[in-house]
Amino acid sequence: MPSIRILLVDAERLVAEGLRNLLETFREFSVVAVAHDQATALRQLHRHHPHLVVMGLGPAAGGAVDAARAIRQDSRHVRIIMLASSQQPIHMREAFVAGANAYLSRDIDAEELRDALLTVHHEGAALSATAAGQVLELVSGGLTGDSSPLALLTRRERQILFLVADDQETRHIAARLGITPKTVRNYLSRIYAKLGTRNRLQTALYALRSLDEDPEPAAKV
CATH class of the missing domain: 3.40.50.2300 (Response regulator)
Structure with a gap:
């Protein structure tokens, strides 16, 4: 069957x-x-x-x-x-x-x-x-300009950033990527530091602006 x-x-x-x-x-x-x-x-x-x-x-x-x-x-x-x-x-x-x-x-x-x-x-x-x-x-970040803070993010950090932009909760991100919620939170702390944001809302807005303004940004997933 x-x-x-x-x-x-x-x-x-x-x-x-x-x-x-x-x-x-x-x-x-x-x-x-x-x-x-x-x-x-x-x-x-x-x-x-x-x-x-x-x-x-x-x-x-x-x-x-x-x-x-x-x-x-x-x-x-x-x-x-x-x-x-x-x-x-x-x-x-x-x-x-x-x-x-x-x-x-x-x-x-x-x-x-x-x-x-x-x-x-x-x-x-x-x-x-x-x-x-x-x-x-x-x-790889090949389509992101060196001056963009997105170029500082690792592949996993980009994945998490744009899942946050898609309004996905920490536990859902963890399940989707096969990692623990604590690991997601650790990644988020590093993302905040690299992008100069203070919380999920600011970070999500930053990601969404990147989607709107950059015609070919770094990969999201």
């Missing part, structure tokens, strides 16, 4: 149906529901409790990103995979800040998709080959 339950979310009905047919050829997966809008996705999330939510991210990314954010706020433990037409860093950033665990190209082949979904289910995150190079550049 399939052990990994999947909720598909895509505004394009033909795309969703094709993806459903594809995934059901793999014995590991069971597509428990298909949704074409945010409200339906949340209802199906409550009804079926899927392990994975696979979402289509077409050229008009805003609706899917909003839906991903709503799903993440509703369920902290479900893993969200974006299948995206765009491989632009700004769209990757928006997806991850909204709560995505993986960002894959819509051009991905069937076996690569299967492997990526299994990786996300077991290990928590995945990127397509196309996206990986750009995200590694973002994570």
Whole structure:
């Protein structure tokens, strides 16, 4: 019996149906529901409790990103995979800040998709080959000017900073990153010192300003 339950979310009905047919050829997966809008996705999330939510991210990314954010706020433990037409860093950033665990190209082949979904289910995150190079550049700080305080942050500190900006609580950040709440608090103290902020609110506002003002900032996740 399939052990990994999947909720598909895509505004394009033909795309969703094709993806459903594809995934059901793999014995590991069971597509428990298909949704074409945010409200339906949340209802199906409550009804079926899927392990994975696979979402289509077409050229008009805003609706899917909003839906991903709503799903993440509703369920902290479900893993969200974006299948995206765009491989632009700004769209990757928006997806991850909204709560995505993986960002894959819509051009991905069937076996690569299967492997990526299994990786996300077991290990928590995945990127397509196309996206990986750009995200590694973002994570390294290569797109952040040396004069920016963000350049002082380590990769883990950037992860925590932008999860804070996404209004996630300490215990949720700890669960998502596989560390203890005390470790999160220790990282936050170092982030405050590097950015010159005094608390979570100031730090979140700083991160959000960075998202708005820097067209290609350092990686968030």
